[in-house]
Structure formats: structure tokens, C-alpha cells
Amino acid sequence: MFINATADNIQIAPAWERAPLPEIAALAEYPVALIGDAQARMGLMTADIALVTPGLRLAGTVLPIQAREGDNLAIHRALDDAQPGDVLVVNGNGETNRAVFGDILGEICVAKGIAGVVIDGATRDVDELTAMKLPVFARGITAAGPWKNGPGKIGSPIACGHVVCNPGDAIIGDTDGIVIIPRADLTAALEKTRAQEETEQKMRADIRSALR
Numbered sequence: 001m002f003i004n005a006t007a008d009n010i011q012i013a014p015a016w017e018r019a020p021l022p023e024i025a026a027l028a029e030y031p032v033a034l035i036g037d038a039q040a041r042m043g044l045m046t047a048d049i050a051l052v053t054p055g056l057r058l059a060g061t062v063l064p065i066q067a068r069e070g071d072n073l074a075i076h077r078a079l080d081d082a083q084p085g086d087v088l089v090v091n092g093n094g095e096t097n098r099a100v101f102g103d104i105l106g107e108i109c110v111a112k113g114i115a116g117v118v119i120d121g122a123t124r125d126v127d128e129l130t131a132m133k134l135p136v137f138a139r140g141i142t143a144a145g146p147w148k149n150g151p152g153k154i155g156s157p158i159a160c161g162h163v164v165c166n167p168g169d170a171i172i173g174d175t176d177g178i179v180i181i182p183r184a185d186l187t188a189a190l191e192k193t194r195a196q197e198e199t200e201q202k203m204r205a206d207i208r209s210a211l212r
Contacts, residue, residue, distance in 0.1 A: 002108060005148050007077040013155030016167040018061040019183040021085045024170045027181070027190045028059035030197060032174045035181070038196040039189060045161025045178040048139050049118060052126045055175075058116025058135035060087040062169040062180070064160075066153035067091065067121070070098030074152025075105060081154075084113030087171045091158040092121020096140030098147075103128035110134055118171065118178055120160045137173055 001007065027035060036044045063086040067074045075090060082088070088109070092100050101117060103125035109117065116135035123129070123138040124145070139161075157166045163180050165171070170181040170189075181189045 001076045001080060003076055003148060005073060005076070007073060007150065009151040010074050010077045011153045011156070013153070013167065016155060017183065018083070018168040019170045019186050021060070023186050023190060024059050024061070024172070027170065027186070027193060028057070028172045030193050031176065032172055032179045033176045034196055034200070035172060035179050035189065035193050038192040039179070039181070043163055043180045045163050045180070047177060049120060049137050049161040049178055051135070051173065051175055052123060052138050052141055053130040053134065053136045056130070056133060056135035058087055058171070058173045060085045060115030060171060062087060062089045062165045062167060062171050064154070064156060064158040064165050064167055065090045066156065066158050067100055068150065068152060069093045069095035070100065070146055071149055071152070072100040072105070072146040073148045073150040074154060075100060076148065077152070078154045079105070079108050079112060082112055082114055085115050087115050088117045089158065089160050089165045089171065090117070090119045090121060091160050092119055094120055094139055096122040097142060098122065098144045099124035099142050100146045101136065101138070102145070106132055106134045116173065118160060118173065135173060137178055
């Protein structure tokens with residue numbers, strides 16, 4: 001870790017399989033709203049989890065983190081083992097009065113190839129995070145910084161934005177919001193989304209034809 005703290009009270013799950021990044025990239029060519037429609041509008045996080053770095057999108061695999069309210073020790077520890085393409089998905093218990101993420105953690109994320117950050121909690125330093133082009137979604141923004149005491153969990157299933165997020169699941173986010181695709185469902189999700197796109201393109205063509 002890049003901080004002087006002990007992480008003995010952070011529980012770390014055994015290694016897990018990650019969804020293949022090329023398939024995620026193919027799915028991420030489509031808007032989150034379309035992907036959600038193709039999944040019967042399931043797996044979409046609550047609208048309270050919003051993009052705070054305008055114009056940025058994320059796509060990658062879930063690295064789930066359970067943090068104590070207002071405490072980011074588990075996030076620091078998770079970055080030690082994070083892999084390129086991971087998205088930090090943090091259950092911060094919805095606490096918005098103290099940020100658990102900011103530009104220092106953002107610098108580490110960029111250096112390690114982290115694809116983005118999603119926090120059921122608060123962040124800060126949004127101008128700096130936007131400038132470094134790190135996509136960040138959060139429930140809130142506050143200048144108040146975090147504690148670094150723990151405890152926490154890394155790699156265990158969590159809830160974030162009212163959606164269960166398992167390690168290695170696919171996650172895609174854009175201005176409209178976040179969608180989670182279970183790793184085992186990724187291939188089927190891509191097929192369904194392509195079919196949904198064809199259906200909607202036909203609807204658009206029919207509308208244009210009728211209004212000429």
C-alpha cells in the first residue's frame with residue numbers, strides 16, 4: 001500500500017475468475033440503457049449512483065470491496081492486487097458525508113490500469129479525477145476525507161446500488177448509469193443486446209418512413 005497503515009483486519013477472498021475483457025468491450029459498444037433493456041431491465045444500479053466525471057465511460061470486471069462507512073483502508077489494500085481492466089466496486093454503506101475516494105487513489109488506479117470506480121458512498125477531487133480521465137460513479141460528493149482504520153472485505157460478493165456484484169462480473173457504465181452482467185451470462189447478454197439493437201433500429205426506420 002502507498003499509506004503507512006496495517007491491513008490485518010481486511011479479509012481477502014481467494015482468487016477468482018474474471019469475465020473476458022474482449023467480450024466486455026464488445027458489449028460496451030452499446031449504451032447501458034440498451035443493455036439493460038435487453039436484460040429485462042435487471043442488473044441496473046439505482047439512479048443514486050451517478051457519473052461524477054462528465055463524459056467518461058467505464059467497462060471492465062468487478063473487483064468488489066466492502067468498506068466501513070467513511071473508511072477507505074480496504075480500497076487501498078484492494079489496489080495491491082488489482083489487475084488491469086478491473087473496476088473497483090465499493091459498498092460504502094451509502095455514506096455521503098465522508099469521501100472514501102479521491103485523487104491520490106485515482107493516481108494509483110490510472111497507473112495500474114484500473115478501468116473505473118463505482119462507490120455506494122462518496123468521492124471527492126472530482127475535477128482532478130476528470131482531468132486524469134478516470135471514470136468515477138458515486139452516490140455523493142463531499143470535501144470531507146476518510147479514515148483508514150478498516151475493517152473491510154475484498155473479493156466477496158457485495159451489494160452496490162441495490163445490485164448484487166460478484167467478483168469477476170462484467171460492469172459497464174455511461175452517463176445514464178451502471179449495469180452489471182453476471183460473468184456466466186456475458187455471451188448471452190451480448191447476443192440479446194445485438195438483437196435489441198436490431199429491433200430498435202427497425203423501429204427508428206419505421207418512424208422516419210412514416211413521417212416523411
